[in-house]
Amino acid sequence: MTDLAIEATGLTKSFGQTKALAGVDLAARRGTVLGVLGPNGAGKTTAVRILATLLRADGGTARVNGFDVRTQAAKVRESIGLTGQFASVDDDLTGTQNLVMIGQLLDLPKKAAQVRAAELLEWFELTEAAGKQAKNYSGGMRRRLDLAASLVGRPSVIFLDEPTTGLDPAKREDMWDVVRSLVSDGSTVLLTTQYLDEADALADEIIVIDHGRVIAHDTPHGLKRVVGGQRLTVHPIDPARYDDLVTVLDEIAQADGRAPEGDGRGSVTIQVDSDEVLPDVVARVRAAGIAVDEFSLHLPSLDEVFFTLTGTRSGQSHVAEEILS
């Protein structure tokens, strides 16, 4: 038994002419979160489906909890939980019926399945809606029910495929808390996401995939060092002061040999290594007499990450993979 809960080597998968995975290696240590970062169509969902035994790889090997996903699929299924991008709950069933059904399929006695269902419904704040059909749930409630369904059997390895896509920011934070508590209970989580801040907030290690290939594998800290840490975006109230603002920010950015970037909508962005430069920037902008209405510090967007790693923008390369699978 290794200390790797998930390990895959050289996974390949094609759908017709489309190469969804072109040799993906990944590994997650027991009790950690592996973040898989990539745009739509990068192959994230395909990789998750292969690891969760829903799809067979064309080539390569993968083991979950030490069991081969191809030859020991039944063993793998005993210890995994899967939450897909599209909530996989039964619309005609109530919240309780959905969870009790899963419990019984996992061989819990009826009573125990009911207890576990009530427990999960409470954890995910669905107790009030427990008796309602899932078709009447809001998007966020369905997501929560879906996640609850994947946790019925207390799986030791959990696959979360873009669990927060489409959730509002508050619900997103709630989902993050759930992931953290799962890991503190000893589970291993593989989480796919399109947001660097999400991977940064949760993952112990991050792999970045694009066009079915791993283009970076690092800790969040290491990845941020490569892609240049945080971004500071400033927007002047008066568009006429744009050039002055660029000059001011250029002086700060020059120190690191980087140039400010405009976004074409009147904002200027520079890379900063930490928030320690903030007071300095504020002071200089004020000294130059430029009034601003946006002053924000954020992690690079996926697009910026990709630009740094590959030199091309990610947005145009969407393949039909997510739809196909």
Place this chain on the structure above:
Amino acid sequence: MKKRINPRHALVLAKRNLIKLVHTPEQFIDVTLQPVIFLVLFTYVFGGALGGGSQHSYLEFLLPGLLGQTIAMTSITIGQNLHADIDKGVFDRFRSLPIGRAVPLVGAVLAEFIRYAIVCAVTMAIGYLIGFRIATGPLELLAGLGLAICFAASFAWVSVFVGMTVRSAGAVQGVMFLLIFPLSFGSNTFVRVTTMPGWLQAFVNVNPLSHLVSAVRDLMLGGPAGPQIGWTFVWCAGLLAVFFPLALRAYIRRA
């Protein structure tokens, strides 16, 4: 490593399908209104001409046949429902659970038994109202209904296979109707085989529905049912042996 079909898992999923059925009552039209309309229409439209002037004697002949036809037709919906169901996320959930691969399909077929039971009850009740009486006893009646249900549950796998194979739910109905129409009319359901040309008799005599209808007729009206029951079971076994693996393979491929 294959996981076997656990009957308890199948029952859990049968319950799921039952809940879904109950939430869409229109799913019961083909097992409630349809047998009523068919029985009344055929009895009174054709009875006079085909029963030698006696609608009552035609009803006796017709009812076991219509039972076979209606119960075969109920199989259309399972293919349609599974076709629509399988593309939903919940089937991903089933596939990621440590249960036998075929369990979701078996559960769906088990849930159909409630519809088969309704077909039997409605057909017998309406038949009784318009004058049908069994000539044998309650045991033979139950044996006849049981045989019809057994045939329906085997034939359902054809529909499951079609549902897993075609591209749209509407196409399931088209293909199944194309199959059931010649089987039900090219049988001894409506008229005696001896009135047909020889080449058609050859088809009718091997038609599984003919065997089922003959067996049910003998069981309800009295007759040497043994051989026909035997042939019906042979057909059931054959349908299962061919279409269960085909349906399962098509289901797994679709994943």
